[in-house]
Each structure stands twice: as structure tokens, then as C-alpha cells.
Amino acid sequence: DGGITQSPKYLFRKEGQNVTLSCEQNLNHDAMYWYRQDPGQGLRLIYYSQIVNDFQKGDIAEGYSVSREKKESFPLTVTSAQKNPTAFYLCASSTLQGIWLANTEAFFGQGTRLTVV
């Protein structure tokens, strides 16, 4: 089945360690996104990529890094520079309609819950 997969579902790391969250999609979507969600809050955009080998900062990119070497993969690294990394991380993807994204639906993964101790 086509979809978007995030792994692992739960992740524990010690403070000061970098950690990479995986996001893979087999929907042939051009655009991919990373969001962070804190308890009781909405999603905040970290990074996004509309084509391979290109990505842009979202609203809260500090302390995070991404790569987009393949169309189907968009890993997120939470670095030691991120001051409050404990959160629920969500990946999404969306296809283009021509060159536009707004008239298409986005698909979300089931999330990775990162806890830093």
C-alpha cells in the first residue's frame, strides 16, 4: 500500500546527542514536510522540501537539519543545539498539481515521539 512511514515510533536519547528521524514515502510525492507538535498545541513547521536536493527553513528550524537526496526520503536530524527537543515529530508529503501544491491533499505519517533525558 502507498503511504508515508516514520520510524521509529518512540525514540529516547540522552541530552547532547544528535538523533535522526526517518521519513519515507512511496506516493511519488514531490513535496515533503517536517512538523513538531508539543502537548496541547498545533503543528509547527520545521523544514520543507519541494524538490530533490532543495529544502527550505520553516518557522522553527533552529537546532534541526534535513537532507533530500532522494524523492522518497526526507530525514530530520535533531541536533544538540535544539534546546527543547522532546516533542512529537510529524512528517508529511504532498503532490504537485502542475506546479502548484495548494489544490492537493497532504498525507501525514504516524509520528515519532522523541524523548530526551
Added chain:
Amino acid sequence: DAKTTQPNSMESNEEEPVHLPCNHSTISGTDYIHWYRQLPSQGPEYVIHGLTSNVNNRMASLAIAEDRKSSTLILHRATLRDAAVYYCILRENYGGSQGNLIFGKGTKLSVKP
């Protein structure tokens, strides 16, 4: 920042219709109105989207005001599985943030049996 305003919470009875309002007074002519919902500890799920005309699908209906400054998501018969946080989002068709989904806090819908 989110460009939409929604009530923090709403309650409904099971098997009754639910109307979830959303205000977006600064909407531009090419912004699409999207709705997603999120169950606890899950990723958001697409519900419906539209531009100007009312839209229907198997999950819900979307009623868009003539001036497009507000819209209403309609669940025709609420079930317990519809209890979730519903997000109303404007998805831009132009500009540097073209296509990005900017989430607000959404409306938490509770459904009573």
C-alpha cells in the same frame, strides 16, 4: 502565524450534525481552504478542501461563504470516532510559502453518546 480563527472546543451528540466554523478574513483569492483532523497520538488526516464552491466527500461537507472570509465544516452525523481536533488551514498557491500548511490550535470536538 495561522491565518484562521476557530473556537477552541465544541461538543456534539452522537448521530447529530456538527457545524465547525472557521474565520479567515485575510484570505487571498488563490488560497485554498483545507480541513484536517487529528486523533490523539496520531498524525493529522485530510478531511476536505475547497476554493470557492461548496464541496462534499464521503467524510464531510465544506460550506464556503460567498466572500470567502469564513467557512464551515459539516459532519452530517457525528460518531464517537469523529472526536478529534479539527484544523482549518489556508494553503497558499503563490509566494515563498506556496503549498505550506500552517496549523493553528484547531477545534477540539467532543462527541457524547
